[in-house]
Structures are given as structure tokens and as C-alpha cells.
Amino acid sequence: MTCEMRVxxxxxxxxxxxxxxxxxxxxxxxxxxxxxxxxxxxxYAYFLIHEQQVSVSTINQLISAWKILQVDVLGNAWENFRLKRPRREKKIPVVLSQAEAAALINAPRNFKHRAILCLAYVSGLRLSEVLSLKLADIDSGRKLIRVIRGKGNKSREVNIPDQLIAQLREYYRYYRPKLFLFESLAPGKPYSATSFRNIISRAAVKAGIKKNLSPHVLRHSFATHMLERGLNLKRLQLMLGHNSLKTTSIYLHLANPDLSNLPNLLDNPTQ
Incomplete structure (x- = not known):
């Protein structure tokens, strides 16, 4: 099965x-x-849902793995082994206001902690993508980050602002990471997801933010704030690395559009 998936x-x-x-x-x-x-x-799926109370995502992973085993490894017809996927819960993501996001990323006194929060927010990268970033993935000349083999094994490029580039340069001069952009106490080893989550929790307390925050909230906030500032949906899809525009469109419901310049339909109607 491993060989089949690698192929x-x-x-x-x-x-x-x-x-x-x-x-x-x-x-x-x-x-x-x-x-x-x-x-x-x-x-087994029933046991996982009702006894272990696992998420819909976990059940979908089980079905996907089962399909690879039956169809690609054992050569069976999928119709004979098909299992319907459960409906996903439509949860509204937690999103920070732009003021809250600014307060959060500036809350830590530790310069490394501020740098990793700022990068996660202004790039919209997933947690795993932030932690996997290597020094060579930062192209300061072109003002972008190369996300190598992100979710779904896809790569993409994400633009970053001058302020973040300057912040990362200062961070590098002080910390001198060897391989990964953000490393643990052991040189050449990536920063841990647990440490990142702890940074966000402490920063939220210091910033006075009561919302339940996780690293993915920074990604949700990035997407929502980009739409609020006028970025079109297709470009946002490419920056987030979504396969489907439908996935990206959820942020349309979260953004607070500028309603100050709405057209007046009763003003000078055309024939």
C-alpha cells in the first residue's frame, strides 16, 4: 500500500x-x-463515531484509505466495497477582527514568537506549512514564500509584504537557524506544533482576546481580511492552495464588506 501511494x-x-x-x-x-x-x-466506522466520537474528517480518511487498499492494492471493484461518506458539519470558522489580529501578532515580547505569528497571519499558510518552511523557501528579492509540497503534495508561491521580509531578516541575524526557518532548541530541527499553539494561547491572553484560538484561526483571518481589503476570490484561492473555489467561497460569508459606496438602484435608473 505504501509503494502504491508513493507511485x-x-x-x-x-x-x-x-x-x-x-x-x-x-x-x-x-x-x-x-x-x-x-x-x-x-x-468500525459506527464505533469510531459513537464510541470514540471522532470527527467527520477522520471517517473520511478511513474511507479514502479503504478505497486505496481495495481498488489500487487488491484490485477490487470499488462498487463492491463502497462506503458513503458522512455529511460534513457546516461550522462557521473563528475569525479575528483586523484590530485583534494586529494585537495578537504584536503581543509577544519574544522576537521569534512575534515573527512566527506575523508570518502565519500575513501569508495564510497552514500550520504544517509554516513549520516546514526552510531558509531557501524565502525569496526576498521577489517578495514571496515558496510552499514546497503543501497539502495534497502541491506547491505554490505566496506573496509577502516588505515589513515581514525586514522582520525575518532581523530574526535571522539574531537566531541564525541552520535549515528550517523556525527551529526548535536543537539546530536543524523544525519548531513543534505544540510550541506554536502555546505561543498563540499566551499571545491571546496578553492581547485580551477571549476567542478560542488555534493556528488555523490565523489562516481564516488572513483569508477574510484579504477579501475585506478587495482581493478577488480566485487569487485568494491560489494563495490558500485550495483545489476548489467553493472551498474558498466560505470566506465571503465571514468578510465585512465596505458598504459605504453601495450603488443606489433608485438613482437615475437606465431604460
């Missing part, structure tokens, strides 16, 4: 996740994955 150019993180999903399924029934029936898979 199809899945990212290593996705491969690791899907293999782990199938391994847990196999352990649950104490059976080889190839001997597990669709009925047993449904029972």
Missing part, C-alpha cells in the same frame, strides 16, 4: 496517516486488512 505521488504525511488508519482497523478486528469486509468497516 501515485501522495505526500509522506498522507501515506503515514493512511497506513496508520488501516493498521488500527486491522488491529480492531485482529484480521489482515484484505480479509475485512465492508460490513465490518461500517461497524
Amino acid at each position: 501515485r505521488n501522495y505526500s509522506e504525511k498522507t501515506i503515514e496517516r493512511y497506513i496508520s488508519v488501516i493498521a488500527r482497523l486491522s488491529k480492531h478486528f485482529n484480521l489482515s486488512p484484505g480479509l475485512i469486509t465492508t460490513s465490518q468497516l461500517k461497524d
Whole structure:
């Protein structure tokens, strides 16, 4: 299964996740994955939802891994093993106001902490993408970040402002990272997701923000604020690395548009 996924150019993180999903399924029934029936898979999914209370995303990962196993590895027809995907909950993302975002990224006294919060906010990168950034991924001459093998194993380029470039230069002069842009105490090792989450939690308290914040809130806020400042939806889709414009369009409902210059439909109507 690992070989098949690598041939199809899945990212290593996705491969690791899907293999782990199938391994847990196999352990649950104490059976080889190839001997597990669709009925047993449904029972396992029911167990995960009602006993383990896992998310819809986890169940979708299980179904995706199951499909690769049955169709690509075992050569079975998917119609004989298909399992319907659950409906996703339509949750409204938590978003900061522009004033709250500014307060948050300026709250830490530690310069490294301010730099990582600022980069996450003004680039809209995912948590894993921020932590995977290497020094070579910052192109200050072209004022952009290269996201190499992001979600779905796709790469893209994201523009960044002059203020962030200047901040990163100052950060580099002080911290001198070896490989990754943000490193742990061990040189050459990436910063941890737990440490990033702790930075956000402490910054929120210091900034007086009561909302439940996570690293992904910075991405939601980036997208919403870009729309509020006039960026078109298609360009935002490319910056976020979304496959579908429909995914990006959720931010249209979160943005507060400028209503001061709305056209008056009763003023000089045309024939």
C-alpha cells in the first residue's frame, strides 16, 4: 500500500496517516486488512463515531484509505466495497477582527514568537506549512514564500509584504537557524506544533482576546481580511492552495464588506 501511494505521488504525511488508519482497523478486528469486509468497516466506522466520537474528517480518511487498499492494492471493484461518506458539519470558522489580529501578532515580547505569528497571519499558510518552511523557501528579492509540497503534495508561491521580509531578516541575524526557518532548541530541527499553539494561547491572553484560538484561526483571518481589503476570490484561492473555489467561497460569508459606496438602484435608473 505504501509503494502504491508513493507511485501515485501522495505526500509522506498522507501515506503515514493512511497506513496508520488501516493498521488500527486491522488491529480492531485482529484480521489482515484484505480479509475485512465492508460490513465490518461500517461497524468500525459506527464505533469510531459513537464510541470514540471522532470527527467527520477522520471517517473520511478511513474511507479514502479503504478505497486505496481495495481498488489500487487488491484490485477490487470499488462498487463492491463502497462506503458513503458522512455529511460534513457546516461550522462557521473563528475569525479575528483586523484590530485583534494586529494585537495578537504584536503581543509577544519574544522576537521569534512575534515573527512566527506575523508570518502565519500575513501569508495564510497552514500550520504544517509554516513549520516546514526552510531558509531557501524565502525569496526576498521577489517578495514571496515558496510552499514546497503543501497539502495534497502541491506547491505554490505566496506573496509577502516588505515589513515581514525586514522582520525575518532581523530574526535571522539574531537566531541564525541552520535549515528550517523556525527551529526548535536543537539546530536543524523544525519548531513543534505544540510550541506554536502555546505561543498563540499566551499571545491571546496578553492581547485580551477571549476567542478560542488555534493556528488555523490565523489562516481564516488572513483569508477574510484579504477579501475585506478587495482581493478577488480566485487569487485568494491560489494563495490558500485550495483545489476548489467553493472551498474558498466560505470566506465571503465571514468578510465585512465596505458598504459605504453601495450603488443606489433608485438613482437615475437606465431604460
